[in-house]
Amino acid sequence: MIWRLVVLGLWVWVWVSPVGAEGRGRGGRTVAFHRAQQDESRGQVRGRPRRDTSGSSKLSHGHPFSACRLPLTTAEHGVLDDNTHETGFNGDDGSYVILTWVGDGTGVVLVLSTISAPLETFLEGGSSRLYRSTDYGKSFHDISHRINNTFIREEFGVSVGPGSSVILTADTAVVDNPGGIIFTSTDAGATFKFIQLPFHLAQPITYHFLNPDYLVALSIDGGLWLSLDFGAKWTKVHDGVHSFSWGAGVNLFFSCSRVDTVETDERGDLVLKRTKDLGKTFTTIHEDIYSFGYIGAFLFFSVMEDSRSPRVMYFSSDQGETFSRALLPSASTEQFYSILDGDEDMLFMHVDNPGDTFFGTMYTSDDRGILFSKSLERHLFDGQRKSDFTNITSLRGVYLTNKLDEDGRVRSVISFNRGGKWRQLNKPENVDCRDQTKNCNLHIHGEHSRNNRIVPMVALSEPTAIGLVIAHGTVGDSLSSSQHPDVFVSSDGGYNWRGTLRGPHHYSILDSGGLIVAVEAHHEGQVKTIKFSTDEGQCWKSYNFTEQPFFFAGLASEPGTKAMNVSVWGFRPEEDGQPMWVAVTIDFQSLITRECNEEDYEEWLAHSTEGGDSDRNGCVLGVKETYRRLKKQSVCRNGKSFVVSKKQSPCLCTREDYLCDYGYYRHVNTSECVRQPNAPNKTLEICLIGEEDELLTAGYRKVPSNKCEGGFSPQLAVQTVIRPCGVKPSPGPPARSSSPDAHFDTPRERLVLILVCAGAGLIVLVAIVSAVLAVKRVVYRNRSPSYRFSNLQIQDDDNSFTADLESATSSNGTVCQQDSDDDLIE
Numbered sequence: 001m002i003w004r005l006v007v008l009g010l011w012v013w014v015w016v017s018p019v020g021a022e023g024r025g026r027g028g029r030t031v032a033f034h035r036a037q038q039d040e041s042r043g044q045v046r047g048r049p050r051r052d053t054s055g056s057s058k059l060s061h062g063h064p065f066s067a068c069r070l071p072l073t074t075a076e077h078g079v080l081d082d083n084t085h086e087t088g089f090n091g092d093d094g095s096y097v098i099l100t101w102v103g104d105g106t107g108v109v110l111v112l113s114t115i116s117a118p119l120e121t122f123l124e125g126g127s128s129r130l131y132r133s134t135d136y137g138k139s140f141h142d143i144s145h146r147i148n149n150t151f152i153r154e155e156f157g158v159s160v161g162p163g164s165s166v167i168l169t170a171d172t173a174v175v176d177n178p179g180g181i182i183f184t185s186t187d188a189g190a191t192f193k194f195i196q197l198p199f200h201l202a203q204p205i206t207y208h209f210l211n212p213d214y215l216v217a218l219s220i221d222g223g224l225w226l227s228l229d230f231g232a233k234w235t236k237v238h239d240g241v242h243s244f245s246w247g248a249g250v251n252l253f254f255s256c257s258r259v260d261t262v263e264t265d266e267r268g269d270l271v272l273k274r275t276k277d278l279g280k281t282f283t284t285i286h287e288d289i290y291s292f293g294y295i296g297a298f299l300f301f302s303v304m305e306d307s308r309s310p311r312v313m314y315f316s317s318d319q320g321e322t323f324s325r326a327l328l329p330s331a332s333t334e335q336f337y338s339i340l341d342g343d344e345d346m347l348f349m350h351v352d353n354p355g356d357t358f359f360g361t362m363y364t365s366d367d368r369g370i371l372f373s374k375s376l377e378r379h380l381f382d383g384q385r386k387s388d389f390t391n392i393t394s395l396r397g398v399y400l401t402n403k404l405d406e407d408g409r410v411r412s413v414i415s416f417n418r419g420g421k422w423r424q425l426n427k428p429e430n431v432d433c434r435d436q437t438k439n440c441n442l443h444i445h446g447e448h449s450r451n452n453r454i455v456p457m458v459a460l461s462e463p464t465a466i467g468l469v470i471a472h473g474t475v476g477d478s479l480s481s482s483q484h485p486d487v488f489v490s491s492d493g494g495y496n497w498r499g500t501l502r503g504p505h506h507y508s509i510l511d512s513g514g515l516i517v518a519v520e521a522h523h524e525g526q527v528k529t530i531k532f533s534t535d536e537g538q539c540w541k542s543y544n545f546t547e548q549p550f551f552f553a554g555l556a557s558e559p560g561t562k563a564m565n566v567s568v569w570g571f572r573p574e575e576d577g578q579p580m581w582v583a584v585t586i587d588f589q590s591l592i593t594r595e596c597n598e599e600d601y602e603e604w605l606a607h608s609t610e611g612g613d614s615d616r617n618g619c620v621l622g623v624k625e626t627y628r629r630l631k632k633q634s635v636c637r638n639g640k641s642f643v644v645s646k647k648q649s650p651c652l653c654t655r656e657d658y659l660c661d662y663g664y665y666r667h668v669n670t671s672e673c674v675r676q677p678n679a680p681n682k683t684l685e686i687c688l689i690g691e692e693d694e695l696l697t698a699g700y701r702k703v704p705s706n707k708c709e710g711g712f713s714p715q716l717a718v719q720t721v722i723r724p725c726g727v728k729p730s731p732g733p734p735a736r737s738s739s740p741d742a743h744f745d746t747p748r749e750r751l752v753l754i755l756v757c758a759g760a761g762l763i764v765l766v767a768i769v770s771a772v773l774a775v776k777r778v779v780y781r782n783r784s785p786s787y788r789f790s791n792l793q794i795q796d797d798d799n800s801f802t803a804d805l806e807s808a809t810s811s812n813g814t815v816c817q818q819d820s821d822d823d824l825i826e
Contacts, residue, residue, distance in 0.1 A: 237279030388446025395493030465513025622708030652711030
């Protein structure tokens with residue numbers, strides 16, 4: 001994930017944008033800070049424009065809650081003072097600062113200070129500086145000379161891959177230059193190699209997610225280039241390429257034009273291809289492609305069968321060897337689609353309601369990405385195409401989102417079994433709802449609120465900090481924009497919450513959840529204080545990290561949450577009116593010196609509730625999981641070597657382990673799956689690979705990745721009857737006459753016999769021709785699987801759905817109306 005923080009005036013907003021596999025996890029994390037522009041006439045930093053909504057002075061305070069505050073002792077203050085390091089980047093006029101951690105546990109941080117030049121100035125170049133730290137940001141050294149003081153613009157910045165690989169892309173004028181310039185490093189930026197490219201880059205170079213030597217690039221003229229030696233040599237493998245994506249292994253997918261050129265109006269007439277041998281041979285997967293993407297184990301693409309038809313979406317779970325059209329009930333051509341999340345087992349998809357309703361229906365797929373079942377109605381998707389859908393990564397199976405109810409209010413819901421069932425969040429344990437006797441729940445601010453500048457951060461969770469969730473929210477009947485958002489914490493994956501900080505904050509998780517840090521988000525003014533907690537937010541201490549406050553830009557810490565260093569970035573106006581970038585790095589390892597031992601940990605049964613059935617308590621997705629995690633009262637270091645430890649045991653199956661099958665929905669007052677009114681028949685026919693599968697379903701299917709055993713089983717077992725597509729079962733042999741002497745002797749009888757035979761022959765001939773035409777039609781339509789549903793009243797196959805979504809800049813939101821496939825193409 002790329003974490004990007006942008007300063008708007010004096011207020012900082014944060015968003016997360018998905019990237020290819022090269023930017024996740026082990027490769028590194030990039031953080032970008034944008035300094036507010038100066039008012040040239042006054043030489044002062046411009047203030048943040050006022051929001052369209054009511055000003056902060058008119059916001060009311062939410063329900064009060066008690067939060068523990070502990071004083072910092074003189075000794076603790078002295079230790080932190082000795083281990084707080086401030087760096088001022090004097091004379092640096094970059095408007096962007098891009099930080100990148102290189103490698104795992106190396107302590108290397110590269111900082112690129114640059115500008116984002118407008119298009120008309122690309123030929124004029126610019127200035128940028130490159131800094132390097134080997135001690136987690138405590139000190140920096142200017143290493144711009146290692147790249148010949150070359151200008152690196154913000155649009156490309158610093159790219160990091162697996163291991164200690166780094167690529168810098170220079171801003172090179174297209175005119176009079178045969179190609180662009182890159183600088184590569186295999187030692188975390190200690191040295192760089194100059195490489196002249198035989199082409200000009202259209203977008204940043206893409207790493208293979210496992211092998212840093214394998215690089216893919218797209219040139220400005222649509223050429224797809226491949227390097228197998230970390231950029232030393234490049235080979236053009238195809239022309240007219242529009243977009244590409246790595247798949248599993250060395251599978252590389254790309255869409256290209258039929259005539260080797262890519263124009264905007266040609267989208268919908270592209271060809272989707274795959275190479276399995278790094279560009280030696282190619283396989284055409286499908287034609288008439290508008291766009292495509294890859295998420296989890298699923299390849300998906302939208303197809304325009306002709307210029308007048310809407311786009312339809314197909315999925316493949318076997319790297320494009322076979323593909324199937326997604327089956328989404330109750331869909332119309334007016335709706336757009338958005339893939340919210342996905343892994344190797346299933347997909348979450350949002351289907352917009354017709355009209356400008358700002359909500360739709362969420363569906364979950366089977367493990368093939370074909371059958372989709374209704375998961376949540378009235379799912380919020382606002383006017384800016386922002387969804388609040390969030391995967392709580394600190395506990396398996398937990399998802400959080402917001403819905404727009406019929407009364408026009410936004411309410412938060414949470415699922416603990418991958419969308420099988422949703423419910424409202426419990427009231428925080430330390431919040432008094434006063435005279436509100438009912439409908440007092442916690443509601444979480446998501447991407448919608450961040451986009452509207454109500455909160456600076458969305459919910460935060462990390463896989464190594466088991467059960468820990470930090471989020472902004474309000475308590476009451478629904479989510480409120482008229483109240484100050486407060487910070488709430490859950491230690492059990494969202495089952496129970498407590499208020500922990502008043503007002504909006506920026507926060508970060510360190511030491512695998514053993515340490516939380518936060519900085520208050522000020523609408524105006526400067527910051528000098530950081531808050532920290534060693535007990536998952538139950539109590540906080542405050543530390544003044546500088547004597548000279550500065551305008552806050554963001555928090556930055558090493559990826560993986562195992563670090564105990566955090567950097568506070570910002571800028572401080574100088575006497576000449578030129579802002580100076582400032583970084584303050586605080587090392588909490590010097591304060592929390594004791595290593596944790598076995599007595600500091602406890603066994604915790606995930607998803608457990610008080611008073612529940614002992615046999616079923618903790619059973620989610622078919623298993624019980626018992627984790628070894630740090631006690632809240634233990635003040636010690638998990639350390640860099642900490643790994644999540646858990647034990648699993650299978651559970652008996654119940655209805656909670658099943659989703660409602662295609663054409664079914666879960667009744668609001670019961671836990672049973674009920675057939676949709678417009679789908680009275682229980683038979684679902686699927687024409688797949690030349691055979692027709694007739695599936696008889698009881699309305700349930702097991703949640704993907706569920707591991708339950710025995711117990712509940714739907715009464716009507718799934719049955720499959722297979723027969724050739726388009727061919728009815730052959731009739732049995734004709735019944736013989738009871739009389740062995742039966743014959744036609746008279747001319748009249750013979751004439752009748754001839755006419756009957758001729759008519760029967762004509763009928764047979766028509767049937768044969770119809771069958772042949774039907775087969776040809778199936779083959780002609782891209783030789784792809786064709787589906788039909790018995791007695792389901794949905795739109796005709798030729799008028800299915802328009803996957804009409806925007807291209808993504810955020811994991812939870814997007815910026816412009818495009819195709820749903822574009823959401824995940826980065």
